[in-house]
Amino acid sequence: MGAPIRHYTATTPGGEVFTANVERDFRYDPYRDFLVCAHCGWSPSLLTTGKTIDMAGEHLASAHGAVHGLSQQENESFRKARLIVLPIAAVLLIGLFVCLRS
Ligand SMILES: [Zn+2]
Incomplete structure (x- = not known):
């Protein structure tokens, strides 16, 4: 499958994560992003990207x-x-501005 880019974790009253x-x-x-449970293979089809934490929280609960x-x-x-890409993008943007001004 894909590369995990984000983890949602929740804890049971007994302390199990x-x-x-x-x-x-x-x-x-x-x-495409998929939400996948690490414990039971649950994977809903993602229609929106903004509410994945709600879906994950509801499932874990x-x-x-x-x-x-x-x-x-x-x-x-x-x-x-x-963290690496952002400074490179900033340097490129500054370079572009310098080129446009000269
Ligand atoms: Zn599950």
Whole structure:
């Protein structure tokens, strides 16, 4: 499947942690994001991208009893990739401005 880009985690009253991942599949153009439960293979079809945390939280709560501490974390490697790409984009933009002004 795709590369996990984000994790939604929630905890049961007993302290067990459950995770649902957002996986980005680059085989599609444009890419598609899938929400996949790491514990039972649940994967709804994503119609909107804005409410994935609600869908993940609802599933983790209703299917696994993980009702506490719903949180999202971005995948570490994707976060690092963006930290590298942003300065490069900034440098390119500055270069473009310099070219346009001269
Ligand atoms: Zn599940």
